[in-house]
Amino acid sequence: MLKVKVFVTLRESVLDPQGVAVKGALHTMDYKEVQEVRIGKYLELQLEKTENVEERVKEMCEKILANTVIEDYRFEIEEVVPS
């Protein structure tokens, strides 16, 4: 079994209104040290091991997990040791 961690983030060029709102709230709560907040998605997938797993995860990201018009993605694949 494999565990895949996928990080989906808005592209630098894309405005992040959610991030701006959270930053404002943090400043209101006196966390003035916060300069910027960017909010994205963090997905954890459990997969059975297959051939070309890297390629298939890339396809999953490109097709459904990320909107590649406005988002970037990266992923990490780990072997899950049965407990």
Next chain:
Amino acid sequence: MLKVKVFVTLRESVLDPQGVAVKGALHTMDYKEVQEVRIGKYLELQLEKTENVEERVKEMCEKILANTVIEDYRFEIEEVVPS
């Protein structure tokens, strides 16, 4: 300047309808190897260095970045080297 990566995930005991929906879609697209999908938030904060930064980030998570009733959080703090 510091960069803080925050990972917010639903607690194991909490049903993840979004994750179930994405898993179903992946199966429809013939990625049958996918056993489970859990969807959470990934936040990147840029902060000015302060005293007790770890404690203050913990507070930010507890108060606003995560809903600790149904979510867990963890974070990583990195020094940002000015380019």
